[in-house]
Amino acid sequence: MGLKKEANANVNPTHVAVDRKRHLNVVFIGHVDAGKSTAGGQILFLSGQVDDRTIQKYEKEAKDKSRESWYMAYIMDTNEEERAKGKTVEVGRAHFETETTRFTILDAPGHKSYIPNMISGASQADIGVLVISARKGEFETGYERGGQTREHVQLAKTLGVSKLLVVVNKMDDPTVVWSKERYDDIQSKMIPFLKSSQYNVKKDVQFLPISGLLGSNMKTRVEERVCAWWDGPCLFEALDAVEVPPRDPEGPLRMPIIDKFKDLGTVVMGKTESGSICEANPIPAVTEFVAQLQILELLDNAIFTAGYKAVLHIRAIVEECEIVELMQQIDLKKKKPMKKTPLFVKNGAIVLCRVQVNNLICIEKFSDFPQLGRFTLRSEGKTVAVGKVTTLPTVANNA
Template sequence: MTGDVRMDHAAHPPTDDEEIQDWNGDCDEPMEVAAPLPAASEDSNRGIESRLESLQLETKAATHVKDKVGVVPKEVEDLNDHEEDRKRHLNVVFIGHVDAGKSTTGGQILFLSGQVDDRTIQKYEKEAKDKSRESWYMAYIMDTSEEERVKGKTVEVGRAHFETENTRFTILDAPGHKSYVPNMISGASQADVGVLVISARKGEFETGYEKGGQTREHVQLAKTLGVSKLVVVVNKMDEPTVQWSRDRFDEIESKMTPFLKSSGYNVKKDVQFLPISGLAGINMKTRVDKSICSWWNGPCLFEVLDSVEVPLRDPKGPVRMPIIDKYKDMGTVVMGKIESGTIHEGDSLLVMPNKANVKVLSVQCDENKVKQAGPGENVRVKLAGVEEDDILAGFVLSSVGN
């Protein structure tokens, strides 16, 4: 019988008893069959149900917490998006008499910090040579309009950006000519630090410093407009009439110091003098070589700018942004420096004094779109709810509640 069952296993599946008997027949000892599991009691069922329920609640709570954690505050999000925002930010305005070398120095800074490549410099060199103005090629980096290049004078406030190890800078290249003083004012009003460029060339310092020269006027305007720190760079030190002369540098410093004091500057604390050559880029990114200038032991321009103390600002204060310019670009765009508070995309703000309620559509900083911008930043803010014609330079973008 056993053999029959085995042969016909597929056709006639054996019963449990037959299967057991069958295996018993093959084994020497009878096989013990495990006792069936006891039926689950009502109490244990209830226990399992309640445990499942609590597990579901725990999972739900964990998901809820995850969702909450997933909502990253705007500030954190912005910091993650823009690592460079962790660097402090400073606005530097270049001021001084016409032809002192402001645009050339600004252009050289951009070249040394890698913002302009060699090919562009070669192009500008050729362009300047064609105009018989060989020494102007560095200024072409900052002076971009044809009018400025033909005249060799800055007219509009040039704007550019560069970075050092610890700081992001916005350069504002102000015009030196007295016909464009209003433009110089709009540049200085946005700055935290002033770089006063003085020409060491024989006769040029005297012309700028005498009555009617722009050196004096620019210093007084900068102080009035809130530029509290001043770096006085004595430029053109490599010029044949100067040749890195210590006497010439000391003469300029001794004449400027009493005037800076009378303009309200604390010379020991807020003013730093240093010699440079803007055209050759000497003592700017790296310290001047002893073989060129043996007597100067101080820092170079980049070191001075990097160590300037930043004025205290309040990112949590009420929004205050004086508007310096406006234009139309699929909406109304206003430009200016945030003096207090933080502007976020989507904020509802007020344009004073005409009390226009506006909404922030986007914020642009250093040519990049950002979700928010804090005090000290030079920004372009696109607004909804106001026409470009209804805004004038001097109006203030401010918070609604304050």
């Protein structure tokens, strides 16, 4: 799963229908070995964002690298440098939902070399999950002067992360075995430091034990036979219960810019702290449309017919798509539609077809807005067709 940073914008409900679930950005912070990516990957698995087949694939990849316990982290750590070193480098991003809240997970790097990237992640966050390793020696390494646990906490507070869940991870480790004494020792050492970092520990901080690797005390409460002394909430319950100060959607628009890059124009990323962004004429969001395609050059032995699959590129959108119906072929000499509906077409053909994608995409008809109505189809790294969007569904979602 490719993970990128995103802007968090409020949409004025007087203009468009909105999802009434609240949305929160959650940044995972902590020392490099605390298990942030593993915990994030486990959350996605437990909330149904990753299927068993994908998990099995990651288990095999991790085993091949002799890193069997890292497989859950592979869900969040997607590039080869991260998988080889077992360290998050970029700020990973993923999504999951509970009954009341839509969450965006921001997995910030823990290694000191990537502190600027961690700052980028924390600056987008509404709440922080500070992951601490309970394993003997690892908590001490992160907590000692100069350790990343301390620096991350101080940076998070400075960057406006006012609410903190402190999850004591790796409670299943052989050096811990869900020890209340170890948990209490970590909590007693962290509380004075959190207070010195200007956190209101009683109001804004909550501690809880978990096992990110096993998923214990995450979606459901840990079983009594595993941990008889814990009677508090699990991680999902704690996340659902966090209250953050509301932003003022009627205030002036204020959006600190986090990053920018050039991609057919300048694209900026930020977090809307006040005000609203809305469109008087919102762009259609669809999973199906009709397009006129010109077939350039198909791969060897490929047949362009209903069921043909390729990768659709339109502006910055990249989505897998399927041709579900060939509707008309254009006679290249007469420039008119042929009477017979084609079963398949060859290189050079121009054909009207119905296209489906897996996820909602924002596009326009070429006749209305050419920049958002032209696209390419690629297969195995090669452009096989170019197209124009001719018709959108009469009932389309609005972004």
